Amino acid sequence: MNRYPWWKYIIIAVVVLISTLYTLPNFFGEAPAVQVSSGKATVKVDATTLKRVEDALAAAKVAVDGKAELDGNSVRARFASTEVQKQAQDAISKAINPDATDPAFVVALNLVPQTPQWLRSLYANPMYLGLDLRGGIHLMLQVDMAGAIDKRIDTLTSDIRTSLRGKDIRGRTSREGNSIVMRFSAAPAQQAAKNLIQDQFGLDLAVVESTQGTDYLLTASIKPDAVKRIQESALKQNISTLNNRVNELGVAEPVIQQQGLDRIVVQLPGVQDTATVKKIIGRIATLQVRMVDESSEGLAAERGQGAVPFGAERYLDRNGQAVIVKRDVIFSGENLTDAQAGFDNQTQEAAVHLTLDAKGARIFKDVTRDNVGKRMAILLFEKGKGEVVTAPVIRSEIAGGRVQISGRMTTVEANDTALLLRAGSLAAPMEIIEERTIGPTLGADNIAKGFNSVIYGFIVVVAFMCVYYRFFGLISSIALSVNLLMLVSVLSMIQATLTLPGMAAIALALGMAIDSNVLINERVREELRNGKSPQQAIHAGYENAWATILDSNITTLIAGIALLIFGSGPVRGFAVVHCLGILTSMFSAVFFSRGLVNLWYGSKKKLKSISIGQVWRADGQVPVASDEDLDEKQPLAGMKSALSAAKTVANAATK
Numbered sequence: 001m002n003r004y005p006w007w008k009y010i011i012i013a014v015v016v017l018i019s020t021l022y023t024l025p026n027f028f029g030e031a032p033a034v035q036v037s038s039g040k041a042t043v044k045v046d047a048t049t050l051k052r053v054e055d056a057l058a059a060a061k062v063a064v065d066g067k068a069e070l071d072g073n074s075v076r077a078r079f080a081s082t083e084v085q086k087q088a089q090d091a092i093s094k095a096i097n098p099d100a101t102d103p104a105f106v107v108a109l110n111l112v113p114q115t116p117q118w119l120r121s122l123y124a125n126p127m128y129l130g131l132d133l134r135g136g137i138h139l140m141l142q143v144d145m146a147g148a149i150d151k152r153i154d155t156l157t158s159d160i161r162t163s164l165r166g167k168d169i170r171g172r173t174s175r176e177g178n179s180i181v182m183r184f185s186a187a188p189a190q191q192a193a194k195n196l197i198q199d200q201f202g203l204d205l206a207v208v209e210s211t212q213g214t215d216y217l218l219t220a221s222i223k224p225d226a227v228k229r230i231q232e233s234a235l236k237q238n239i240s241t242l243n244n245r246v247n248e249l250g251v252a253e254p255v256i257q258q259q260g261l262d263r264i265v266v267q268l269p270g271v272q273d274t275a276t277v278k279k280i281i282g283r284i285a286t287l288q289v290r291m292v293d294e295s296s297e298g299l300a301a302e303r304g305q306g307a308v309p310f311g312a313e314r315y316l317d318r319n320g321q322a323v324i325v326k327r328d329v330i331f332s333g334e335n336l337t338d339a340q341a342g343f344d345n346q347t348q349e350a351a352v353h354l355t356l357d358a359k360g361a362r363i364f365k366d367v368t369r370d371n372v373g374k375r376m377a378i379l380l381f382e383k384g385k386g387e388v389v390t391a392p393v394i395r396s397e398i399a400g401g402r403v404q405i406s407g408r409m410t411t412v413e414a415n416d417t418a419l420l421l422r423a424g425s426l427a428a429p430m431e432i433i434e435e436r437t438i439g440p441t442l443g444a445d446n447i448a449k450g451f452n453s454v455i456y457g458f459i460v461v462v463a464f465m466c467v468y469y470r471f472f473g474l475i476s477s478i479a480l481s482v483n484l485l486m487l488v489s490v491l492s493m494i495q496a497t498l499t500l501p502g503m504a505a506i507a508l509a510l511g512m513a514i515d516s517n518v519l520i521n522e523r524v525r526e527e528l529r530n531g532k533s534p535q536q537a538i539h540a541g542y543e544n545a546w547a548t549i550l551d552s553n554i555t556t557l558i559a560g561i562a563l564l565i566f567g568s569g570p571v572r573g574f575a576v577v578h579c580l581g582i583l584t585s586m587f588s589a590v591f592f593s594r595g596l597v598n599l600w601y602g603s604k605k606k607l608k609s610i611s612i613g614q615v616w617r618a619d620g621q622v623p624v625a626s627d628e629d630l631d632e633k634q635p636l637a638g639m640k641s642a643l644s645a646a647k648t649v650a651n652a653a654t655k
Contacts, residue, residue, distance in 0.1 A: 002538050002602040004595050012595050015587070016482060022489040025115040025126040030134075030270075031065055032085040034092060035110040036075040039103045049096070049105070050075050056095030062088045076112055085109060111135075111270040127491050129269060130499030130573065131255070131438055133447050136269040140434035143262045148234035148428035149227060153178060156201065158329070159363070160220070163200055166366055169193050180205070182218040190216035204230075231262070234428040239264055255497075257568070264430070269497075287333030290325040291367075292375035292391055298324040315379060317388040325377045325388070330367050335360030341414040344404065350414040352390075354403040361401030369397040378405070450503035457507050458484070461514050469521050471611035475596045476517035476589075483513045483588035487581050501574040509581025512556065516589035520545045524612055534610045538601060542594050549590060557582050 036053055038045050050070045057064055057077065062084060068077035079085045089107055097103040111134065113126050131138060157180050161173045164182070169192050171184040184190045190209065197207050197220060204226040210217045222230070239256055242264065246254045255267035292298070293312040300306035301314065302324045308314045312324050338355040356364055367376075377391040392405050461480065465473035487509060491498065524541030532540065560582065563575035601607060 002535055002598045004598045004602070008591075009595060009599075012592055015486065015592075019482070019485045019489040021119075021122065022124050022492045023485055025113065025119055025124050026488060026492060028114040028116070028126070030111040031078040031080075031114050032082045033076050033078045033110050033112040034085060034088045035108045035112075036092060036096065037073060037106045037108065039097075039106045043104045045073055045075060045105070046070070052096050053077060053092055056092050057088060059095070060087070060091035062091055064088075076110070078112055078114070125492065125495065127488070128495060128497040129447075130497050130502070131267045131269050132500045133450070133498060133503075134269045135438045136267065138434075138436040138438065139266040139268075139432055140259065141264045141266060141430040142433045143235055143238055143264065144429040144431070145231045145234065145262050148230055149178070149222065151428065152204075152230050153180065153222065155332075156180060156204065156220075156222075159359070160197065160201065162363065162366065163196060164193060167192070167196055169196065178221065180220040182220070183212075184216045184218075185214070187216050190218060193218055235262065235264070238428060238430060242266065255569075263433075287336065288379045288381065288386075289330045289332070290328065290377050290379060291330065291371060292377050293324040293326050294374060313386075315377075315386045315388050317391065323377055323388045323391055325379065330376075331356075331360045331363050335363070339418040341411070341418040350411045352405040352414050352418050354405065356401040356403060358401070361399070364401070364403060365397060365399040368394050372396055446500055450500055454484075454503065454507050454510070458510055461510060465514065465517070469613045471600075472521050472524070472597070473613070475593050475600075476514060476521065478596060479517060479588045479593035480510060480514055482592050483581075483585050484510065486584040486588060487577070490580050490584065491577065496576055497573065498577075499570055499573045501570040502577045505574045505577035505581065509578065509585065513581065513585035513589055515552075516545075516549045516585060517593060519548055520589070520593070521612060524610075528612075534601070534607045538597060538610065542590070542597075546590060549586065553582050553586055 036045065036049060047070060050068060053068050053075050057068070063080065065078040065080050068075055077088060079088055086109075089109060093100075093103075093107045096105050097107070115125060119125075153175060157173060157175045160180060160182070164171060164173065169184075169189055171182050171189055171193060173180065173182045175181070182190075182193055184193065194207055194209065197205060197218070201220070204222055205220040206223050208219045208221075210219065235258060239258060242256050243254075246256060246266070246268070254269070255265065257265055259265045293301075293309060295309060297306060297309040298312055301308045301312075302322050304322065308324060311328075312326050315323055315325060317323055335357050336354060337357050340353050342351055342353045343349065344351045371394050373394065375391050375393050378389045379386045380389050381387075390405055398404075458480070462477040465476045465480075467473070469476065484506070487506065491502075496502075520541055523545040524537050527537035527540045527544075528534070557579060560575050560579040563571055564579060567575055601610060
């Protein structure tokens with residue numbers, strides 16, 4: 001009746017073993033470290049960078065705790081104390097950034113886990129800690145919505161000019177304030193232009209006809225609903241771009257999310273240097289595509305034999321060679337939807353395959369059709385400085401929005417170029433309006449308080465259960481420990497970010513988990529009061545309590561899922577731990593605790609008593625008996641019931 005098959009005990013053992021294994025990394029703590037990341041989008045962190053960092057530390061005689069490691073897109077070195085960490089930062093900065101005004105690498109202070117290598121080889125890593133527990137940087141950025149509108153108007157002006165030229169509609173197009181003014185010498189041209197704009201740009205622009213002297217004018221202005229749409233798009237694009245850049249720096253679990261209509265919150269746990277964070281934010285690149293100036297003056301300027309022609313600018317490529325490009329921007333990164341490294345189907349050379357949106361595809365088709373045999377430059381602007389990523393020759397007209405960049409590129413360069421192009425550009429300028437630094441000391445204090453609240457709550461619950469329910473209370477306490485172990489291990493497996501609300505959810509999960517064991521224990525007591533034997537009471541108690549436990553946990557889980565769906569920030573962090581705690585408690589409180597009870601009592605064929613505390617009568621006034629007395633009186637009670645039933649049957653037969 002109360003025996004588990006062997007495979008159930010194997011499941012319990014495996015779950016406890018895995019939970020222990022993946023909980024362990026959280027006890028090793030973190031060490032102060034220096035993180036070296038790329039300071040420019042065109043600079044790559046690789047094994048050579050690792051060697052330079054190691055040489056710099058050796059030259060400065062700074063002791064490393066372990067050894068420096070290449071972790072993704074950054075190099076990290078751990079140190080014994082924050083004082084050594086600061087010395088290492090200075091030594092590394094001087095060694096790999098000779099020009100302090102234009103650093104090629106970002107050397108940041110950080111915290112890294114001290115998890116042993118054998119655990120990391122099993123992909124056992126600690127939970128991420130939120131800003132309130134780990135310390136770090138909190139920034140609030142204000143998006144310049146006026147700048148987004150301004151940029152959009154510039155783009156529309158260029159697009160209208162290109163479209164009118166493509167339809168051979170002659171006129172002069174210029175921007176005046178927030179309006180686009182088109183001047184024509186004849187009414188038919190004005191009407192044709194109006195039809196074109198309404199057809200291609202009617203979603204964004206409202207057009208008004210007028211005359212001025214002998215000129216026929218069209219004045220286009222952005223519609224109010226288009227302004228709202230542009231602002232929302234700019235905010236989303238900025239968040240996406242920030243995510244791409246910050247994630248490449250290897251910051252553990254950064255938080256980048258919208259706040260209000262025009263603000264973005266950036267939280268970087270573990271980073272303590274505000275200046276470094278501003279460098280990270282300042283690394284946002286702007287992608288532009290322009291034509292190379294291949295006039296005689298442009299070629300002479302490219303060779304350094306003359307001045308840069310009017311309407312052109314001089315930039316350097318990766319190899320330090322000058323490239324003269326025209327000022328007119330064909331399209332920018334906002335028209336690029338994807339960039340992937342691949343190979344040329346004909347030459348099998350490394351190439352980059354680009355995918356453009358509908359507008360970019362139309363512009364690119366027109367430009368490539370009119371400029372076959374000419375060079376087109378892709379530029380990346382960072383911190384106001386532009387660099388030519390590549391300047392390929394246009395071989396033929398390219399339609400369909402699928403573009404291939406190839407020619408004298410290695411596979412590594414193709415991957416790097418694709419990564420840079422995918423990073424995108426800011427749709428609107430931003431400025432930092434609020435910044436806060438939460439030190440690691442305050443984070444450690446928050447961890448200590450949260451940890452103490454969980455431990456003290458656990459101790460009080462265990463003490464009550466052991467006193468009130470005796471041995472069954474001890475089993476419930478062991479099940480509660482397993483529940484806590486499972487919860488922490490699952491959070492570590494999914495690499496969840498633990499915050500103070502999350503720690504509050506853990507403490508709440510302990511209280512809710514023990515509730516299931518209280519229901520089971522009380523149900524067992526009730527069965528004992530009804531005269532059942534101990535083995536029957538145990539079986540009926542677990543079987544009958546399960547439905548109540550399931551119903552109560554499902555309703556609570558529904559509330560947690562609602563918080564997870566509709567909440568944000570700390571509320572969602574609380575909801576994640578809350579929902580996981582419900583699921584783990586159902587396993588530990590029912591499946592695991594019954595396994596222990598069956599292991600202890602199930603093999604006893606003639607069980608006389610169980611230790612579950614004092615069994616009280618229903619009115620609660622006088623105890624029926626102790627556990628031992630109850631079991632001794634159960635046979636007598638059964639005999640009395642049998643005699644009473646027989647007597648009733650006999651009387652009925654006599655009548």
